[in-house]
Amino acid sequence: MVLEGLGKSLNSALKRLFGAAVIDEDLVKELAKDIQRALLVADVDVNLVMAITKRVEEQALDESLPRGVSRREHIVKVVWDTLACFLGEKAVPLVIDPGKPNLVMMVGIQGSGKTTTIGKLARYYQKRGIKTGVICADNFRPGAYNQLKQLAEKSSIPFYGDEEQKDAVNLAKKGFDEMRKKGIELILLDTSGRHREEKGLIKEMRDISRSVKPKEIVMVIDGTLGQQAGVQAAAFKEATDIGSIIVTKLDGSAKGGGALSAVAATGAPIKFIGTGESMDAIEPFNPTKFAGRLLGMSDIRGLIDKVREAQIDVDEDVTMRFMKGQFSLNDMMVQLKQLKKMGPIGKVMEMLGLQYKLPDNMAEVQEENMKRWEVIMNSMTKEERDNPKIIKSSRISRIAQGSGTSSRDVRDMLKQHQQMQKMMKHIGKQRRGRRGGIPGIPGLPGM
Ligand SMILES: Nc1nc2c(ncn2[C@@H]2O[C@H](COP(=O)(O)OP(=O)(O)OP(=O)(O)O)[C@@H](O)[C@H]2O)c(=O)[nH]1
Ligand SMILES: [Mg+2]
Known part of the structure; x- marks a missing residue:
């Protein structure tokens, strides 16, 4: 499961809430401490952790409870809402205009998972009836062309690339024309990850995007970076206002919570998350659902429902x-x-x-x-x-x-x-x- 460690500790923090005889300030403080510990272990930024737990503490004992909501349920909801809020609150989908050539360009630091993510996204949208194609504009890494070509072929997705062409801008332009002629609706453009830091990356991103004018630029960020992911996201957010983020490698990464929250803090929307090496390991990112899953809500809801079912007036x-x-x-x-x-x-x-x-x-x-x-x-x-x-x-x-x-x-x-x-x-x-x-x-x- 994604962010299993964080999920487990948050879940046990909530179980303590359900196991407590008395819900008072002390209990809420303990709960806040449990949450703090869980988030810090997941590499969430200290200031963010403090802001999250402060909000939980402030709202948990809020006197006015909506009718029919118990204090326990209220606190669970506060924790849930707070986490969702710090993950970006709203789900922001990738918008594709059907029948038009929607060009989406991927950028990212070396090895962040761009090419893999393109393969996954192409499959994801193709399965949903959108004509999808991929372009390799990575003329830097020798294996890049074959890597994307093979991924595309495996899923019968149209591919454009040219191993002889050494100019990335040219490759992008030509590829875009080809795909447009074929009536492709979603065109995913893979770029090289020759950069180890944001600066150079952003310069190249500007050069390519000026000539092909993508509808959207997606920065692919390695989730194992933890809160460092926020630095990349911030630089990217500043450089483009048509940008969104995909955080990869959240499977098995202990620092994924830090990566997600740091990226969300920049205000750049996270649209998908990568959850494994296989071509199906991608999911649209929905902060509310994601927070719920982290808290193991299905469990807790089940308990509340059980108690409710048996109630009489x-x-x-x-x-x-x-x-x-x-x-x-x-x-x-x-x-x-x-x-x-x-x-x-x-x-x-x-x-x-x-x-x-x-x-x-x-x-x-x-x-x-x-x-x-x-x-x-x-x-x-x-x-x-x-x-x-x-x-x-x-x-x-x-x-x-x-x-x-x-x-x-x-x-x-x-x-x-x-x-x-x-x-x-x-x-x-x-x-x-x-x-x-x-x-x-x-x-x-x-x-
Ligand atoms: N576990 C896991 N591995 C991933 C995920 N996404 C990508 N990878 C792995 O990360 C490594 C790098 O992926 P690529 O897609 O080649 O990364 P890239 O950004 O295209 O790399 P460059 O083109 O060299 O900059 C590969 O071994 C992928 O299998 C993910 O969500 N989970
Ligand atoms: Mg690549």
Whole structure:
């Protein structure tokens, strides 16, 4: 996976958020620290890291939560949005006017991946029904002509090149004419990467682009450079306003996060990323989706959805009563049924990050018990159901007789109720301890 290391550490930072009992300033600070560490390891510029985490800290405990959004979800969204923002925010696609010769010129430092990327892009667009051709204007490196020719032939893509021609501008012009005559819509122009630094590269880029007037100039940048990629991007951005960027070699590069964020910081749009040596290893760059993938959002969303699915609407009054420990037998039945829908109770509590040691028997509340308890409850008066405290020995015998169960069954149920009431009180306290309150899952009071 692309930027696997960064993704893993960001994901575990968020898991900590989901595992925490209380969401307060300390927790957000810890989360920010985790994110800082992850980004620094990925070679993201220190100032950028600070700006990212400052924004997360500022917005995480923002008091006003949109309706129906829990604090945890809100924080996940803040982290997601912030990362996306620092990756460029919007996806900027390569625009191709169909039926016209769209010339796209590739430039880049030696070995950055220009030729490979041209091969990939040609395939990418050809598969999408756009007539695509490639031109080799690299008259510098001896193998360049054959490298591109072979890539083109493998994918049956029209190729132009001339090993005898030594002038790059001439090659570009001739190639462009040829392709135009053939009705090619996307013409990808490969240039030489004789340069080791930006200056010389930019001069040559100007010379060629003046004569062939490309629609767009793409700078191909090696993602393994980390934040150094930003230097190239900045020089390039200054030199042309029809420029965009493709960052390559993000597969397996520990510094890819640094490269992407540094490039995005220059304001030059990243349009594609290269994710491997094979001809299919290219993808359009979408900051929002990319940030989501880094955070392993599919996982976390799944958890949120699971909790949501099981929720029922309980009004605030009921929730308040639970928090004060006023918890009737009817309430208990409703809660047990809800919890059963979500799976093993202990697991649910763990997912929600609630720290409470469940009484051993409670985790095993079985359907059988619940059925029996319903029968028992039918033999009670309303007063008894609402306020089971009043049920003493004589009432227990009466209820057991009336429901065809034993006194022990009735006592078991009452004991269960007491334990659950205690738990609800405890959860209520946890909830009150949270800053601003966590509007949680209405079916589970106090969460
Ligand atoms: N792992 C990985 N390797 C890549 C990627 N893109 C390019 N490469 C490799 O990088 C090396 C250089 O790629 P080229 O496409 O020849 O680079 P170039 O910019 O055309 O090089 P010059 O023309 O010499 O300046 C090759 O070995 C490619 O296979 C990528 O996304 N991932
Ligand atoms: Mg090349």
